[in-house]
Amino acid sequence: MGFLDTFFNMQVIANYLPDLIDAVWVTLGLAVATIISGVLGGALMSCLRVAGVRWVNFFIIVFADVMRALPPLVLILILFFGMPSLGINLSGWMVIYIVLTAVLIAFSEEVFWGGLTAVTAGQWEAGRATGLSKAQTLFYIAFPQAARMVIPPLINRVLATTKLTALGSVIGVKEILSVSSSAQSFSGSATPLTMAAIAYLVIFIPAVIVSHRIERHYHYAT
């Protein structure tokens, strides 16, 4: 068996390509849904924290710490295998979406919060002194500056979290890794795994390029 035959077997590629393309869409869908709700949720939570209500902030900090500390796979297994006994049946897709969103909310809340604390007191005072409310100052002045500051770490975290969609393979979500690894065991060929790697690159390389663009676009010296 040669190298090409092991990793790039044309017959195997032809057999499994349609399934894999479907799987790419599943992965993409999960990733996009997770990014949107995770980043929005994290942004909202960090803004909520600015209000400074003690019990709300306590809840946010506990949530963020727990979600960042637990391995996502543990949460996934708990939701997938534990919830049905409470009478709540979640599809594998839903479980992955919920867990990854929660994880991304937790991380991005911390990232945004870090940015918000780096906005100087002078910016807040300039806003308040011109008659803007605290919420307006947050919305128009502090948050936009914080968001620009945290774009690089935020993008890293977004990419890291969306790659975790591969955990769907553990609970039968038909995303890229699970489709290709079952194809691998059926065909006895490593080719489907090569296809999976290529599929991930096709998704993530453009994402990385776009992220560099965004970073450069919002870069400004203060």
Add this chain to the structure above:
Amino acid sequence: MTQGRTMLEITALEKRFDQTAVLRAIDLKVREAELVFVIGPSGSGKSTMLRCCNRLEEPTSGAIMIDGQRITDIPRRDLDRMRLKVGMVFQGFHLYPHMSVLKNVVLAQTKALKRPKAEAEARALEMLDQVGLKHKAEAMPNELSGGQQQRVAIARALALDPKVMLFDEPTSALDPELVGSVLKVMKDLRAKGMTMLVVSHEMAFAREAADRVVFMDGGYIVEQGTPEEVFGNPKSDRLKSFLARVSNPNEDAA
């Protein structure tokens, strides 16, 4: 000296941070169109007094009247409207770095004063023109010199049509060659009849433009009078030694 009505009146103002008294029994009147200059050593409470005038700092006790309104009685939720009447210029400019110069001047007009956008932009351009920076409307703050940034900050405050302008060391962060342009804007403003309370170390400017000079030390107003009185004939030893200190070490030329 101007004989206008009283625009800003501070009565028995006290401010404590925890147990440290920073302002003790401050009384000060500023009449309409008057420029009152505040001098004093570091830590004497100048900034704190200014910041009490728009409740950026909460006074511990005492009263402050601005344009006939007792601003120390206003409940917290109504502070924003009061602050529209009190313009403030900071030592560090604090322009919003993510917005163009024009947007910096428009923001509070549309969001706090609720002016229509077109009207706010026209007003912003007018104010930028007044400070000599209309041509920089589309620039970002980091493309401007410190003196230009400070002038934009002044335009930002003026665009809200304040009754009083508070300046907290507006030129202290500037290179010496840029100070003049900011002082010129302040002089123009005075000529237009703005009421101004200015904390600054620009003694030459005070002699030239101030109606009155107030000397603060240790949270008290120790002495006040016309520039001639305060600089030419200081009465208290504290003022004498302060003036000696600021005029001697590295010639405070404006």
